[in-house]
Amino acid sequence: METKDEEVAAFISRIFNEIVSSPLNLALLGAIGYVAYKIVATQMEERKVKPEEPPLPKLRKQDMTMEQLKQYNGTGPEGRVLVAVNGKVFDVTKGKRFYGPGGPYAAFAGRDASRGLATFSVAASEEFDDLSDLTPVQKESVKEWETQFTEKYEYIGRLLRPGELSRNYSDGETEGESSEEEDVSRPKAE
Numbered sequence: 001m002e003t004k005d006e007e008v009a010a011f012i013s014r015i016f017n018e019i020v021s022s023p024l025n026l027a028l029l030g031a032i033g034y035v036a037y038k039i040v041a042t043q044m045e046e047r048k049v050k051p052e053e054p055p056l057p058k059l060r061k062q063d064m065t066m067e068q069l070k071q072y073n074g075t076g077p078e079g080r081v082l083v084a085v086n087g088k089v090f091d092v093t094k095g096k097r098f099y100g101p102g103g104p105y106a107a108f109a110g111r112d113a114s115r116g117l118a119t120f121s122v123a124a125s126e127e128f129d130d131l132s133d134l135t136p137v138q139k140e141s142v143k144e145w146e147t148q149f150t151e152k153y154e155y156i157g158r159l160l161r162p163g164e165l166s167r168n169y170s171d172g173e174t175e176g177e178s179s180e181e182e183d184v185s186r187p188k189a190e
């Protein structure tokens with residue numbers, strides 16, 4: 001009496017014989033194999049490429065004017081992307097998929113995103129925006145966004161009003177929690 005396994009084996013060998021006996025089937029099998037190979041190879045290639053994008057070195061801590069901020073819209077040679085929220089500038093390069101060129105929030109790149117985030121609009125002014133006309137609810141929303149950005153991204157410095165001077169981040173002067181490794185990149189003065 002045939003067992004289940006033997007039945008299955010006989011079935012498979014019959015199919016195999018049928019496939020092998022027809023050149024057309026062989027060609028189809030080859031085509032299927034080739035497509036499968038391409039799919040697997042492509043997936044492996046994608047997996048290889050992704051982690052190879054090295055993170056950029058940290059940007060030195062500094063305050064920025066709108067003019068300076070504007071240069072970091074992701075199209076520069078480094079591809080670095082900065083976004084300001086509630087008067088603070090953050091390096092969002094690791095979120096480039098969203099804020100970089102072609103991303104859904106590209107309009108925020110190199111800009112102050114506060115008003116846009118608070119009003120659910122992906123648009124940002126080129127001019128300094130003091131946000132004073134936002135409603136209390138919108139101001140609260142901007143603060144919450146600032147908290148999220150602080151948790152997720154590197155803080156670079158303050159966004160300067162026109163005519164406002166940058167503070168000195170040079171000599172061991174610390175500002176809250178934001179001074180951990182900043183001295184590493186600086187040449188030792190004196």
Ligand SMILES: *[C@@H]1O[C@H](CO)[C@@H](O)[C@H](O)[C@H]1NC(C)=O
Pocket residue numbers: 070071073074075101
């Ligand atoms: C990004 O900034 C560069 C230099 O300031 C500018 O030429 C370019 O048009 C900007 N791109 C976008 C998408 O805003």
Ligand SMILES: *[C@@H]1O[C@H](CO)[C@@H](O)[C@H](O)[C@H]1NC(C)=O
Pocket residue numbers: 165166167168170
């Ligand atoms: C910043 O430091 C430099 C020297 O390190 C000094 O010449 C300059 O006046 C300082 N600026 C401010 C705003 O304190």
